[in-house]
Amino acid sequence: MDFITLGVQLLNAVQYGAVLFLVASGLTLVFGILGVINLAHGAFYMLGAYLAYWITLMTGSFVVALLGGVLVAFVVGILLETVFVRLLYGRDHLAQVLLSFGLILVIDEIRQVLFGKDVHAVAPPAWLSGSIQLTDNLSYPVYRLAICVFCLMAALAIFFVIARTKIGMIVRAGSENREMARVLGIKFDRVNRYVFAAGIALAALGGILIAPISTVFPGMGDGMLILSFVVVVLGGIGSVGGAAVGALLIGLTDTFGKVFFPSVSSILIYVLMAVVLLWRPSGILGRQDA
Amino acid sequence: MTTKGLLRPLTRRAMLSGTAGAATFIATSPLHSPAIAQNAPLKVGMMLPYTGTYAKLGQFIDDGFRLYVEQKGGKLGGRDIAFVQVDDESKPEAATDNMNRLVGREKADVVVGTVHSGVAMAMVKVARDTKTLLIIPNAGANDATGPACAPNIFRTSFSNWQSTYPMGKVMADAGIKNVVTITWRYTAGAEMIGAFAENFTKNGGKIVADLTVPFPEVEFQALITQIAQLKPDAVFSFFAGGGAVKFVKDYAAAGLNKTIPLYGAGFLTDGTIEAQGEAAKGIRTTLHYADNLDNPANLAFLKAFKAKTGKDGDIYAVQGYDGAALLDIGLTAVGGDFTARDKMIAAMGAAKIDSPRGPLSFNKAHNPIQNIYLREVRNGRNEMISVAQADVDDPARGCKMT
Numbered sequence: 149m150d151f152i153t154l155g156v157q158l159l160n161a162v163q164y165g166a167v168l169f170l171v172a173s174g175l176t177l178v179f180g181i182l183g184v185i186n187l188a189h190g191a192f193y194m195l196g197a198y199l200a201y202w203i204t205l206m207t208g209s210f211v212v213a214l215l216g217g218v219l220v221a222f223v224v225g226i227l228l229e230t231v232f233v234r235l236l237y238g239r240d241h242l243a244q245v246l247l248s249f250g251l252i253l254v255i256d257e258i259r260q261v262l263f264g265k266d267v268h269a270v271a272p273p274a275w276l277s278g279s280i281q282l283t284d285n286l287s288y289p290v291y292r293l294a295i296c297v298f299c300l301m302a303a304l305a306i307f308f309v310i311a312r313t314k315i316g317m318i319v320r321a322g323s324e325n326r327e328m329a330r331v332l333g334i335k336f337d338r339v340n341r342y343v344f345a346a347g348i349a350l351a352a353l354g355g356i357l358i359a360p361i362s363t364v365f366p367g368m369g370d371g372m373l374i375l376s377f378v379v380v381v382l383g384g385i386g387s388v389g390g391a392a393v394g395a396l397l398i399g400l401t402d403t404f405g406k407v408f409f410p411s412v413s414s415i416l417i418y419v420l421m422a423v424v425l426l427w428r429p430s431g432i433l434g435r436q437d438a
Numbered sequence: 439m440t441t442k443g444l445l446r447p448l449t450r451r452a453m454l455s456g457t458a459g460a461a462t463f464i465a466t467s468p469l470h471s472p473a474i475a476q477n478a479p480l481k482v483g484m485m486l487p488y489t490g491t492y493a494k495l496g497q498f499i500d501d502g503f504r505l506y507v508e509q510k511g512g513k514l515g516g517r518d519i520a521f522v523q524v525d526d527e528s529k530p531e532a533a534t535d536n537m538n539r540l541v542g543r544e545k546a547d548v549v550v551g552t553v554h555s556g557v558a559m560a561m562v563k564v565a566r567d568t569k570t571l572l573i574i575p576n577a578g579a580n581d582a583t584g585p586a587c588a589p590n591i592f593r594t595s596f597s598n599w600q601s602t603y604p605m606g607k608v609m610a611d612a613g614i615k616n617v618v619t620i621t622w623r624y625t626a627g628a629e630m631i632g633a634f635a636e637n638f639t640k641n642g643g644k645i646v647a648d649l650t651v652p653f654p655e656v657e658f659q660a661l662i663t664q665i666a667q668l669k670p671d672a673v674f675s676f677f678a679g680g681g682a683v684k685f686v687k688d689y690a691a692a693g694l695n696k697t698i699p700l701y702g703a704g705f706l707t708d709g710t711i712e713a714q715g716e717a718a719k720g721i722r723t724t725l726h727y728a729d730n731l732d733n734p735a736n737l738a739f740l741k742a743f744k745a746k747t748g749k750d751g752d753i754y755a756v757q758g759y760d761g762a763a764l765l766d767i768g769l770t771a772v773g774g775d776f777t778a779r780d781k782m783i784a785a786m787g788a789a790k791i792d793s794p795r796g797p798l799s800f801n802k803a804h805n806p807i808q809n810i811y812l813r814e815v816r817n818g819r820n821e822m823i824s825v826a827q828a829d830v831d832d833p834a835r836g837c838k839m840t
Binding site for chain 2: 150153156157160161163164265266267268269279281283285286287288289292361362363365366367368371402403404406407410411413414
């Protein structure tokens with residue numbers, strides 16, 4: 149493999165990792181801070197993609213779809229937290245799994261009723277629809293590069309909110325020692341609601357961003373859900389930085405696994421996960437005392 | 439699925455299904471006089487995916503089959519037809535139970551199904567055990583009319599081998615020397631790529647690399663970069679559904695469609711063409727159907743299908759339609775007397791159908807002998823360029839009936 153091809157594959161890996169990070173960061177927030185296992189995370193990813201398709205079709209603007217889709221997902225997250233998820237904090241994980249599995253079925257049925265079973269395509273915004281010539285015969289879509297940049301910005305925004313704002317402080321306090329924070333007079337109800345809704349919105353955001361380079365089809369969330377869990381476990385539950393590292397590792401393993409070891413590429417990421425967990429049972433950036 | 443798995447000695451389940459089948463035969467045995475038997479409607483069990491990824495395909499097969507029966511006034515060979523329907527959900531693990539329910543409790547005389555190859559192979563096994571007449575209207579697994587073939591099993595669709603074999607010669611004749619193949623790593627992918635490679639290398643071509651992605655993954659970027667590096671004369675591929683749309687779009691987005699022409703099995707651009715849009719333009723595929731076949735049978739069929747369902751008929755609807763035509767020929771030969779089995783099966787095996795897809799007959803393994811068309815994506819549809827190979831006959835490797 150020559151130097152340029154290696155560079156292109158590296159770019160592929162980073163771009164794949166970037167999308168994985170965006171989706172997994174929402175999962176790790178909800179899992180790490182609220183202690184809720186949300187199996188429906190992949191379903192919200194799919195929902196985001198379908199919203200992108202539908203809003204783009206209605207308004208002709210992908211940017212409107214991006215903003216509108218995230219907003220809808222956020223509102224849905226607020227509602228779900230208020231009506232259902234709130235009742236599950238501190239409950240057995242089985243109850244959470246059952247609720248979120250039920251949500252998968254409901255969301256899938258809604259998708260079926262509203263959008264049917266067909267495969268759909270979404271056009272990226274015109275100013276990002278070009279491509280850059282990399283080698284004599286290979287060009288790289290500008291939109292894929294834009295995704296990398298966008299995901300990087302989103303990551304910085306998440307870190308900023310968690311590390312530098314009041315709400316981030318409360319979130320950190322809550323995940324460190326919830327009882328103590330509560331004794332000190334912090335009300336978690338509202339924060340919980342926002343964290344859950346933000347998690348859902350991040351899943352949908354991933355789905356919206358991927359829609360133009362992927363396609364929109366039933367069941368697209370299933371594979372993403374499993375990968376997201378792998379990323380979360382690999383990076384350390386509840387650690388956004390861990391999710392970033394984990395997503396990048398998965399992107400690299402998957403891309404170069406397909407190139408160099410095609411016959412075993414499908415199990416390589418799980419081998420990676422097993423090895424990492426043997427080395428650090430709580431994940432790469434997870435708290436090792438937990 | 440291996441032959442060994444299919445021809446296992448008696449298991450408890452096989453015993454049970456065998457008993458169920460025996461019960462069916464007693465119920466419709468020649469103890470009745472033929473006149474009485476002919477008054478009762480013949481029960482056709484439709485075992486198709488009515489929900490899930492393949493739901494649309496299942497519905498079209500169902501619509502096509504019923505359209506033919508309606509055109510014959512609700513009768514085939516003079517015999518009234520009653521339907522019983524089971525949703526197989528494309529789940530192989532539930533297939534044996536579903537099939538046993540149809541032939542056992544529902545007492546279906548004939549079973550029509552299905553789309554998914556894994557489900558179809560489980561149905562084939564039950565059909566072999568219970569001697570139930572089975573018509574496969576889609577699933578292309580080579581084994582169904584290969585090692586697992588049986589007199590009571592017919593297929594009105596295609597074998598995976600059949601759909602891509604002619605493309606090997608087409609591409610070699612076009613002066614293409616080096617080809618990269620790419621598909622999902624599962625049986626259908628291996629069979630379609632294998633048949634293409636067999637004919638392509640026989641005609642002097644060379645497979646430079648055989649790339650695969652785990653099924654049903656849709657992350658192709660790494661392999662597309664690899665194709666760009668390998669610089670073959672052309673790429674031959676098989677994907678279907680959402681994966682087909684994404685692969686074709688990724689391929690075009692990488693600019694490869696400008697320098698390395700993309701070829702594929704027909705399913706790459708069938709039912710997916712609208713979502714693929716511009717990216718699909720110029721892709722050449724082989725299949726036993728094309729959107730603009732202008733033989734009278736196809737024109738009449740498309741018109742009738744549109745009138746019945748309001749939708750544009752496709753290959754799946756044709757496969758269902760021909761399934762009913764085949765059963766009609768069998769029942770007509772015996773005057774509607776389903777108990778004259780051997781005569782009926784012989785008539786079906788010798789059937790010559792003027793199908794919307796073109797002339798259709800059957801080989802000794804009961805797989806279709808049919809034209810395979812070379813198509814190109816133009817004006818947003820799969821338009822026929824030429825007959826890639828006329829009267830393609832699957833070799834039915836491993837079938838004891840040939």
